[in-house]
Amino acid sequence: MTRKIFRYILFVSSVVLAVGIALTMVVQYHYFGDQLEEELEREASYLEVVVKNQGVEGLKEVADNSERITLIDAEGAVLYDNRADESSMENHADREEFVEAKSLGRGKAVRQSETMAERTIYFAIRLESGEILRVSSTQYNILALIGGMVQPVVIVLVIMIILAAVFADKVAARIVEPINKLDLEHPEDNDNSYEEITPLLTKIHKQQRQIGQQLAEAVHRQEEFQVITDNMQEGLLVIGRQTELLSCNRSALKLLGVKEAEEKDSVLALNRSEPFRKSVEAVLSGKHESIMMQIQDRVCSVIVNPVFQDGKVTGGVLLLLDVTEKMERERLRREFTANVSHELKTPLTSIQGYAEIMKEGIVASADVPKFSEKIFEEAGRMITLVEDILKISRLDEGCLPYEDEDTDIYECVENVFAHLQSSAQRKNVELSLTGEHCHIMTKKTIFEEMIYNLCDNGIKYNREGGKLSVSIDETAEKIEVKVEDTGIGIPAGDLEKIFERFYRVDKSHSREIGGTGLGLSIVKHAAACLNMNVDVTSQEGTGSVFKILIKK
Amino acid sequence: MRNYFDRQLGTLHVELIKMGSLCEEAITLSTQALNEKDRTLREKVFLTDSEIDQKEREIEDLCMRLLLQQQPVAGDLRTVSAAMKMISDMERIGDQAADIAELSRYIVPYESKNKKTLLKMAEAAVHMVTESVNAFVKNDQDLAQKVINDDDAVDQLFEDVKKELMNQIQAGEVDAGLSLDLLMVAKYLERIADHAVNIAEWVIYSITGVHISNEHRFL
Numbered sequence: 001m002t003r004k005i006f007r008y009i010l011f012v013s014s015v016v017l018a019v020g021i022a023l024t025m026v027v028q029y030h031y032f033g034d035q036l037e038e039e040l041e042r043e044a045s046y047l048e049v050v051v052k053n054q055g056v057e058g059l060k061e062v063a064d065n066s067e068r069i070t071l072i073d074a075e076g077a078v079l080y081d082n083r084a085d086e087s088s089m090e091n092h093a094d095r096e097e098f099v100e101a102k103s104l105g106r107g108k109a110v111r112q113s114e115t116m117a118e119r120t121i122y123f124a125i126r127l128e129s130g131e132i133l134r135v136s137s138t139q140y141n142i143l144a145l146i147g148g149m150v151q152p153v154v155i156v157l158v159i160m161i162i163l164a165a166v167f168a169d170k171v172a173a174r175i176v177e178p179i180n181k182l183d184l185e186h187p188e189d190n191d192n193s194y195e196e197i198t199p200l201l202t203k204i205h206k207q208q209r210q211i212g213q214q215l216a217e218a219v220h221r222q223e224e225f226q227v228i229t230d231n232m233q234e235g236l237l238v239i240g241r242q243t244e245l246l247s248c249n250r251s252a253l254k255l256l257g258v259k260e261a262e263e264k265d266s267v268l269a270l271n272r273s274e275p276f277r278k279s280v281e282a283v284l285s286g287k288h289e290s291i292m293m294q295i296q297d298r299v300c301s302v303i304v305n306p307v308f309q310d311g312k313v314t315g316g317v318l319l320l321l322d323v324t325e326k327m328e329r330e331r332l333r334r335e336f337t338a339n340v341s342h343e344l345k346t347p348l349t350s351i352q353g354y355a356e357i358m359k360e361g362i363v364a365s366a367d368v369p370k371f372s373e374k375i376f377e378e379a380g381r382m383i384t385l386v387e388d389i390l391k392i393s394r395l396d397e398g399c400l401p402y403e404d405e406d407t408d409i410y411e412c413v414e415n416v417f418a419h420l421q422s423s424a425q426r427k428n429v430e431l432s433l434t435g436e437h438c439h440i441m442t443k444k445t446i447f448e449e450m451i452y453n454l455c456d457n458g459i460k461y462n463r464e465g466g467k468l469s470v471s472i473d474e475t476a477e478k479i480e481v482k483v484e485d486t487g488i489g490i491p492a493g494d495l496e497k498i499f500e501r502f503y504r505v506d507k508s509h510s511r512e513i514g515g516t517g518l519g520l521s522i523v524k525h526a527a528a529c530l531n532m533n534v535d536v537t538s539q540e541g542t543g544s545v546f547k548i549l550i551k552k
Numbered sequence: 553m554r555n556y557f558d559r560q561l562g563t564l565h566v567e568l569i570k571m572g573s574l575c576e577e578a579i580t581l582s583t584q585a586l587n588e589k590d591r592t593l594r595e596k597v598f599l600t601d602s603e604i605d606q607k608e609r610e611i612e613d614l615c616m617r618l619l620l621q622q623q624p625v626a627g628d629l630r631t632v633s634a635a636m637k638m639i640s641d642m643e644r645i646g647d648q649a650a651d652i653a654e655l656s657r658y659i660v661p662y663e664s665k666n667k668k669t670l671l672k673m674a675e676a677a678v679h680m681v682t683e684s685v686n687a688f689v690k691n692d693q694d695l696a697q698k699v700i701n702d703d704d705a706v707d708q709l710f711e712d713v714k715k716e717l718m719n720q721i722q723a724g725e726v727d728a729g730l731s732l733d734l735l736m737v738a739k740y741l742e743r744i745a746d747h748a749v750n751i752a753e754w755v756i757y758s759i760t761g762v763h764i765s766n767e768h769r770f771l
Contacts, residue, residue: 242562266566269689272573 002176009168010161017160021153029145033121036137037108040123043067044135048125051133056080067137072098074130092134097124101132117144235300235320239267243280246315255320257296267318271295279304283316298324332501339502343385343516347378354378381516388518391449392501395525402443409481410437412444413470416452420459429462431455435472438479440550442530450526451481453519454546458485460515461544481548490538498536499524557622564614564635571607572685572751574600575642578649579681579744583674585656586667586737597653604646608639627761634758638688641747641754645681648740648747655740658733664726666716666734670741673709677741680706680748687755696752700764706745713738 047069050058056071059080071080076093078086092098100107101124109122117140124134140148178193187201187208226249229236235252239245243266253261256270268277275293282289283304290303303319354371357363363371410433417424417431424431451470458468466486473480490498494505502517527534527548538544578600585593615636618624624632659667680702687696717735720726757763 242559243566244562266562266569268566268569268573272569272576272685272689274573274577277570277573 001179002172005172005175006165006168009171010165013164013168014157014161017157017164021157025146025149033139036139037121037123040067040121040135040137041106044123044125044133047133047135048127051127051131067135070134070136072124072132072134074102074132079131095122095124097122097134098132100124101126101134113138233322235318235322237267237270237318237320238315239280239283239318240315241284241313243267243284245270252318252320255295255298255300255322276302279318280316283318284313286313292323298322299327300324336501339517340389343502344382347382347385350378351375351382385516385518388516388522392518392522392525395446395522395529402445404441405444407440407442407444407447408437409440409447409472409479410435412448412451413455413472413481416448416455419452420455423456424459424468427459427462428465429459430465430467432467432469433471434469436474438472438474440479440552442550446526446530450523450530450548451483453523454483454548456515457519458483458487458544458546461485461487463487466543477552479550479552481550483546483548484543485545486543489540489542489544490536491540492538495536495538499534557618557624557628560614560618560622561628561631564611564618564632567607567611567614568635568638569685569689571604571611571639571642572681572688574604574607575645575649576678576682576685578604578646579652579674579678582649582652582656583671583678585653586659586674587671589660594653594656597650601646601650604643608643611635611639630758630761634754638751638754641750645744645747648744652737652740655733655737659730659737662727662730664730664734665720666713666731669709669713669716670734670738673706673713673738673741676702676706676709677745677748680745681751684748684751684755687752691755691759693756693759696755696759699752700749703745703749706742710738710742 047059047062050062051071054061056079059069059071060082062069068081068083070078070082070092072092073079076091076095076098078089078092080086081089095109097107097109100109105126107122107124109124110119111122112119118138119140120136120138122134122136124132126132146153179197182190182197182201184204185208187205190201229247229249230251232249232251235255236247236249237245237252238247244264245261245267246263248261253259253270258270261270267280273293273295275291279289279291279302283306286306286308288305290301293300293302299322301321301323303321305317305319306313307315307317354375358368358371413433417433420431455468455470462468462485468483468485471482471484473482488506490505494503497503498505499520501521503521504517523534523546531551533549535547535549536544537547578597581593581600582597584590585597615632618632622628680699683695683702684699686692687699714735717726717731721728721731753764
């Protein structure tokens with residue numbers, strides 16, 4: 001801008017200067033022309049007097065070198081000329097100034113020379129003798145004049161232009177200075193000296209505010225997105241066409257087992273296992289895919305979606321889901337189903353076998369009651385099993401028909417002991433109960449079921465003549481119900497698994513002992529349902545201790 | 553221009569990662585093939601090997617184009633030349649994995665005491681290949697150095713296998729053909745470890761510009 005203003009000022013002053021000089025010269029030229037004519041006229045009048053008094057001789061004396069003086073007789077023949085030989089000169093009768101002077105007494109003429117470089121002014125006067133006296137002077141014409149003055153004029157022009165340039169530079173800087181000093185960050189706060197730019201500043205201010213708002217919104221949205229993706233359980237990866245990582249969330253890094261990822265790095269640097277690589281290749285060739293992959297000890301499901309723009313794949317979105325637990329649950333469910341089918345089938349097969357023998361009539365009538373008893377027993381086993389499965393699935397679902405009621409733990413244990421009296425006697429196991437009457441609010445049926453299962457196990461897995469003791473301890477914070485037996489105990493390696501469904505420590509003797517393999521599983525589920533903790537310690541060969549911890 | 557060049561370098565990086573992971577896969581599979589009676593495992597190793605060969609040609613082509621069209625200098629030139637050296641090592645790893653898979657058919661049917669040491673050796677070699685590729689991917693000089701140091705363990709294991717076999721042959725406990733096959737596998741594994749070391753050295757070269765001369769390791 002400064003440069004432009006400078007140029008304009010310089011240009012304008014140069015033009016003005018040049019035109020000024022030119023005009024001055026023209027005006028001066030005309031002024032000097034007029035002056036010249038007047039001078040000629042005066043000289044002619046003076047010479048007239050000279051001729052009158054002294055004749056041609058006098059003229060000769062007067063004539064100097066400055067002006068050309070010619071004396072012409074009435075016929076036009078040249079009598080005298082101070083610049084040329086009069087004898088060689090032609091007749092002047094037809095000259096304009098001569099004709100004019102002859103008839104009017106005075107005559108004037110201006111003639112351009114052939115070269116156009118100069119013009120001659122003639123002034124003629126008729127003498128009393130009838131002769132004509134002519135005085136002439138030559139003046140350079142305007143072009144010649146200019147030609148002659150070029151050097152000084154150019155020098156003047158150059159000096160003036162330099163001055164103008166210095167001036168223009170200063171002025172331009174002055175004009176631009178306030179604009180340069182504008183504080184564009186706070187356009188409204190400027191006390192600007194140009195009111196022409198006020199609308200501009202106002203507009204800038206408005207736009208600045210708008211941009212600020214939009215930026216804040218964008219940042220907010222970005223943060224929102226970041227917060228959402230960072231709190232997602234699923235891993236999210238966005239990749240570009242060159243497999244470069246564009247964005248990823250914390251879960252993704254965690255699932256891939258990477259501490260940090262550099263942006264613009266290839267996603268394959270995070271994981272380069274075959275399924276992952278294949279899925280990245282697939283997504284970049286525009287295919288949707290869903291695969292399972294193993295990352296360290298976890299199983300991940302990877303869902304890939306290509307991103308299209310104008311029909312071309314420009315990247316992909318990878319979603320990582322941790323399905324380890326799901327797979328584990330699936331496995332457990334499959335195992336459970338297989339176990340249930342197996343457990344249900346065993347008594348059924350026995351029932352079918354006995355029934356078939358009886359149908360074929362092979363059984364002696366004396367043996368029929370024995371066989372029937374077997375069938376009855378097996379059917380009973382099945383019913384118990386089905387009941388247990390129902391119980392456990394009801395606990396699983398959590399939809400219990402029972403309500404909390406005031407429960408006396410001591411009474412509960414007594415009830416259980418009453419139920420188990422016969423089986424304890426059969427195995428010669430001594431039952432003992434110590435402690436006080438503690439009251440809690442709980443679902444009594446389920447609680448009793450828990451105690452029953454624990455005591456039942458304590459008898460079943462006890463040795464002949466063993467002991468099963470239940471003790472109830474109440475402290476300020478909790479109640480502890482301890483079921484202690486003197487049975488076969490549980491190997492340390494199996495302790496974790498005993499609460500699993502259908503898990504048996506000693507699979508080979510399970511039929512003799514009886515039970516469904518669901519007892520402890522029911523205990524565990526029931527405890528979870530009643531918000532209690534079950535703890536187990538055991539010494540193989542000497543017995544096990546199950547503890548129920550009830551928080552008050 | 554630079555942008556295009558950067559993109560090409562990016563592609564080179566990604567392709568090298570892919571090739572590295574193919575190598576890991578090949579050697580892992582061939583180690584499995586040593587232990588399991590599964591014919592498809594062998595087939596898979598051969599397939600992976602030819603994939604590795606294909607990748608080598610592609611990357612070579614890419615490197616050539618980079619060198620001729622972009623005329624890289626300094627760090628970029630190091631990256632490209634290191635890449636060219638690395639792919640030949642990776643290609644050798646693929647070939648040797650295929651060789652092991654080929655031999656596995658004669659080894660799997662027999663029980664041998666040496667298998668345990670051999671599997672331990674295979675595990676160490678696989679680990680070295682994985683770590684060398686990791687070092688490349690992460691541009692991790694320390695990790696590369698660790699791979700180079702790990703080689704001694706594999707060399708020691710090779711000596712162990714050799715001694716075991718010698719003793720067994722002397723005692724006449726083992727079939728001569730089988731022991732030769734086992735020795736070959738051990739040698740291949742030892743070579744694979746050497747190639748992993750080479751890769752690690754090239755990683756260090758591409759980072760520092762100094763190549764650790766370790767010629768005796770090739771022998």
